[in-house]
Amino acid sequence: MTEVIIGIDPHKGSHTAVALDCDEQLLGRLRVKASRTQVEQLQRWAARWPRRRWAIEGAHGLGRLLAQQLVAVGEHVVDVQPKLAARVRLLNTGQVNKNDPNDARSVAIAALRAHVTTEITAEDDTAVLKLWARRYRDLGSRWTQTACRLHAVLCDLVPGGFARRISVPQAIQLLATITPRTAADAARLELANDLVAELTRIQTQRRETKRRLAHVVAASKTSLSDIHGVGPVVAATVLGFVGDIDRFASRDHFAAYNGTAPIEVSSGNRRVHRLSRRGNRQLNHAVHMAAVTQIRNAGTAGHDYYQRKLAEGMGRKAALRALKRKISDTLYNHLIADALAKRKDPGGQTGNDSISSAAGSHPAAPTLRTSHSRVTAHPTTAASTSTPLPAKRPARTTRRTA
Numbered sequence: 201m202t203e204v205i206i207g208i209d210p211h212k213g214s215h216t217a218v219a220l221d222c223d224e225q226l227l228g229r230l231r232v233k234a235s236r237t238q239v240e241q242l243q244r245w246a247a248r249w250p251r252r253r254w255a256i257e258g259a260h261g262l263g264r265l266l267a268q269q270l271v272a273v274g275e276h277v278v279d280v281q282p283k284l285a286a287r288v289r290l291l292n293t294g295q296v297n298k299n300d301p302n303d304a305r306s307v308a309i310a311a312l313r314a315h316v317t318t319e320i321t322a323e324d325d326t327a328v329l330k331l332w333a334r335r336y337r338d339l340g341s342r343w344t345q346t347a348c349r350l351h352a353v354l355c356d357l358v359p360g361g362f363a364r365r366i367s368v369p370q371a372i373q374l375l376a377t378i379t380p381r382t383a384a385d386a387a388r389l390e391l392a393n394d395l396v397a398e399l400t401r402i403q404t405q406r407r408e409t410k411r412r413l414a415h416v417v418a419a420s421k422t423s424l425s426d427i428h429g430v431g432p433v434v435a436a437t438v439l440g441f442v443g444d445i446d447r448f449a450s451r452d453h454f455a456a457y458n459g460t461a462p463i464e465v466s467s468g469n470r471r472v473h474r475l476s477r478r479g480n481r482q483l484n485h486a487v488h489m490a491a492v493t494q495i496r497n498a499g500t501a502g503h504d505y506y507q508r509k510l511a512e513g514m515g516r517k518a519a520l521r522a523l524k525r526k527i528s529d530t531l532y533n534h535l536i537a538d539a540l541a542k543r544k545d546p547g548g549q550t551g552n553d554s555i556s557s558a559a560g561s562h563p564a565a566p567t568l569r570t571s572h573s574r575v576t577a578h579p580t581t582a583a584s585t586s587t588p589l590p591a592k593r594p595a596r597t598t599r600r601t602a
Contacts, residue, residue, distance in 0.1 A: 207308025
């Protein structure tokens with residue numbers, strides 16, 4: 201019996217499933233209400249096809265819970281990006297109506313035609329790191345928003361407002377000196393005190409979240425913390441969003457995933473590379489913070505590398521991008537070393553802590569290629585090393601995302 205692909209269009213209140221054979225012929229359709237028995241209903245309906253595979257649109261987003269429930273009961277589940285399903289609907293000349301059954305059918309067809317599918321596996325400790333890293337970043341956004349609102353209120357209470365970055369003690373001290381003259385000023389002062397209290401709560405929550413992140417990162421025994429500029433938050437972000445490092449065939453694939461690899465926009469004899477806006481932006485931000493930290497601390501390998509690139513003729517932004525790619529390769533080397541150490545020692549003891557800075561990449565692997573250093577744009581840039589690249593890791597047919 202041939203394998204049957206079951207596409208699912210998940211929603212908050214219901215899920216629509218469509219079963220197709222290898223020839224994309226409709227075998228069945230079911231709509232279930234999102235409830236505690238949703239998995240049992242789907243399994244009873246799909247029992248007629250012993251060889252089946254579930255394709256869920258957005259299995260790391262809206263369909264995450266359903267995907268994890270199916271994996272927990274032993275089902276084979278793959279993720280289909282909404283963009284792929286939308287392309288199927290766009291190119292399909294038969295059924296172009298936008299409804300749940302057609303959406304589920306598009307998801308199944310996208311999974312059938314995909315050369316590489318992303319297999320969903322049960323969540324592990326990296327999901328915890330990812331959760332708390334997002335929480336820390338969300339709290340930072342709330343802090344910035346609340347601080348901006350406080351500045352706006354202070355502009356109506358104090359001539360010129362507060363020009364510098366304000367802290368909670370500074371705000372409390374300033375508000376204590378204000379005497380309201382009108383009822384509106386009294387209301388503004390009360391609002392400012394509420395905003396200061398909110399900043400205090402956010403500050404406490406961020407401190408507690410960072411403490412949890414530090415505890416979980418320490419328990420993971422990762423060597424990422426050996427890299428200068430990689431603290432608990434950055435390490436948790438990297439581990440949480442990367443997940444299994446084996447899904448990246450090489451450091452170049454990893455750089456493309458985190459957005460530190462430039463994009464080629466060449467035409468004819470003109471070869472040009474520009475900044476990449478692709479990739480995981482949270483992971484890219486973590487690499488950026490590590491790079492900025494190294495640049496600010498004189499004497500670190502990252503600071504020396506950045507200054508050397510400036511001396512070679514690079515602009516500041518180009519030198520920062522080169523350093524970010526250098527740090528990306530260092531992160532990859534650490535993750536590979538940690539994975540190898542865990543395979544050798546099931547206890548999770550990590551080894552190979554010799555790579556402790558941005559310039560600590562493997563000596564047999566040049567971190568920047570000629571195109572990454574933009575030699576064509578900056579003729580004074582030194583030529584890249586001629587050391588051969590290490591053999592690429594074999595690509596896997598089935599990959600897993602963080």
